[in-house]
Amino acid sequence: MRATVLVRPKHGILDPQGQAVESSLRQLGFAVGEARVGRVVDLEVESNDLAGARAEVERMCEQLLANPLIESYEIELAETPGE
Amino acid sequence: MRATVLVRPKHGILDPQGQAVESSLRQLGFAVGEARVGRVVDLEVESNDLAGARAEVERMCEQLLANPLIESYEIELAETPGE
Numbered sequence: 001m002r003a004t005v006l007v008r009p010k011h012g013i014l015d016p017q018g019q020a021v022e023s024s025l026r027q028l029g030f031a032v033g034e035a036r037v038g039r040v041v042d043l044e045v046e047s048n049d050l051a052g053a054r055a056e057v058e059r060m061c062e063q064l065l066a067n068p069l070i071e072s073y074e075i076e077l078a079e080t081p082g083e
Numbered sequence: 084m085r086a087t088v089l090v091r092p093k094h095g096i097l098d099p100q101g102q103a104v105e106s107s108l109r110q111l112g113f114a115v116g117e118a119r120v121g122r123v124v125d126l127e128v129e130s131n132d133l134a135g136a137r138a139e140v141e142r143m144c145e146q147l148l149a150n151p152l153i154e155s156y157e158i159e160l161a162e163t164p165g166e
Contacts, residue, residue: 006123007123008123008125018124018125021124021147021148024147025126025143025147028143028146028147030128030139030142030143031128031129032126032127032128032129032143033126033127033128033129034126034127035124035125035126035127036124036125037122037123037124037125038122038123038124038125039120039121039122039123040089040090040091040120040121040122040123041101041104041118041119041120041121042091042101042118042119042120042121043108043115043116043117043118044115044116044117044118045113045114045115045116046114046115046116056113059113060108060111060113060115063111064104064107064108064111065104
């Protein structure tokens with residue numbers, strides 16, 4: 001199963017990369033509000049059932065992919081084409 | 084309008100961050116296939132129509148948010164709550 005994990009800085013946590021993007025976009029003439037920058041991780045997991053795959057990816061997030069103190073994560077799962 | 088931009092390394096482009104995630108996950112005991120790491124950028128844009136907002140965010144991607152030579156991008160738009 002294919003998993004897409006979005007890891008974002010939590011509200012209230014300073015995001016210097018987002019601030020840099022925001023100010024660069026304004027310098028380029030774009031009218032933008034707050035910008036926040038996070039990571040997207042695309043993974044192939046072996047579990048074939050949704051609940052099992054979600055639980056496994058949650059463990060990956062807690063252990064490696066996100067820092068739960070300052071980042072939130074969102075997991076999207078989709079069947080691998082051809083499975 | 085709220086825009087979410089996913090920027091990912093193109094297929095065939097080396098992704099050392101993805102390789103590091105993949106090998107760390109395996110060392111932690113997770114059975115994962117290829118992992119790829121990209122960026123997610125959340126933005127607030129002023130355009131209120133979908134087509135206009137999409138065109139503006141595409142220009143931001145070409146000029147700043149992505150490197151079109153080695154990265155692909157995907158744009159998702161949603162109305163800001165309360166608009």
